[in-house]
Amino acid sequence: MNSFNTTGILYIIPTPIGNLSDITYRAVETLKNVNLIAAENIYHTNILLQHYNVKNILISLNKNNEKKQSHYVIKKLKEGKKIGLVSDAGTPVINDPGYFLVKQCRSLNIKIIPLPGPCAAITALSASGISTNRFCYEGFLPSKKKVRCDLLKSLKKETRTIIFYESKHRILQSIKDIIEKIDENRYLVIAREITKKWEYIYGAKANEMLFWLKEDKNHCNKGEIVIIIDGFKELKNKDVSEKAISTLKILRNVLSLKQSVLITSKIHEIKKNNLYQYAIKKEDK
Structure with missing residues (x-):
């Protein structure tokens, strides 16, 4: 059993990834009751707080100031304060700021309470129709082509379902790289604008996906995109393409x-x- 050296608590609070209704009662109550909220973007978080009539103190904690702000947050936690950590959308720390803070809190035996909630990768995976019992999450595909291609090549024989994030600006090139480095016939699913008005979830073989994206610019003209790739499957005996x-x-x-x-x-x-x-x-x- 853990023995915590402070009465302060860090709450990891997931927030909606698009639809403001996708927040738990517990998350709203926690946002109201903590002493302050460390937010990735104060302006963005204020929209959510105003929607739910939550009034609280906000400080910025993002990728540029995370180490400096983490020291301040830890100081407050040691004083017994209760602090909420939120990102722009989804579950904090998952491809968002907060890792350094959480790691420091763990090393100092400061109590951390994570709340369950939205995550684009898991939400998209649940509707993909691709195996969900074993998967690996790789975050955003690298922006540099060589690094991206090297990563994709290393995952060619990965048997688990693979999940990536990608931006609208690079989605076409990334699908081309998947075709080249993994397999043009590998089945994949693209989920864009999850929970938002223009949400779509579309699945096809990689080469067919590229054609589908190219035929209508609206298929990749906005929002962050989740790419889900079916895992590599060994050919069964006498099973030949x-x-x-x-x-x-x-x-x-x-x-x-x-x-x-x-x-x-x-x-x-x-x-x-x-x-x-x-x-x-x-x-x-």
């Missing part, structure tokens, strides 16, 4: 079975044994 079958047939016209299987397996990155067993079965017929 149509493209691999087509390549194998062409090569068999000029090469031996062994050479054809070897080259086809490298082109399509499938297990040589699976392809060989498939080829043997077909040629035996």
Whole structure:
């Protein structure tokens, strides 16, 4: 059992990711009752507080001043104050400021109470139709192409569902990179403007997704976007794609079975044994 050295408490308070109605009664009550609120953006948080008639003291705690402000917050916590931590939208610390503060509080044995609430990644995942029992969250895709492509390449064989955030400005290029570094036939879902008026959730193979985004500029002209990518699946025994079958047939016209299987397996990155067993079965017929 933890023994806390202060009566102060840091509350991690999730706020709506778009629809102001998506806040819990507990979150509103906590915002009213803490001694002060550390907000990523004071102006943005004030809109929420005014909507729920919450009057409280606000201080800024964002990525630019987090370390400095965290020292101030910890000082107040040591004095026994109760402080709420909020981000612009969703659950604080998840791809938002607050990690440094929470880490310091843990090291100083200051009590932290996290409240449950909105998170764009989880909300989108629940409606994606892609496996939810195992997933990895990778935050925003890197803005620099080489770094982004290196990351995507490293995740090509990731068997868990993969979740990214992306901006409207880079979504087309990122889908192109997914096609190139992961697989043009990998199924993915895009969720944009979750909980807002223009919300949409659309799923397709990567190459089809690129076409869909290009055919209507309204598909990617606003809001933050969640990309959910189906995990890599090992080919089951004798389960070979149509493209691999087509390549194998062409090569068999000029090469031996062994050479054809070897080259086809490298082109399509499938297990040589699976392809060989498939080829043997077909040629035996």
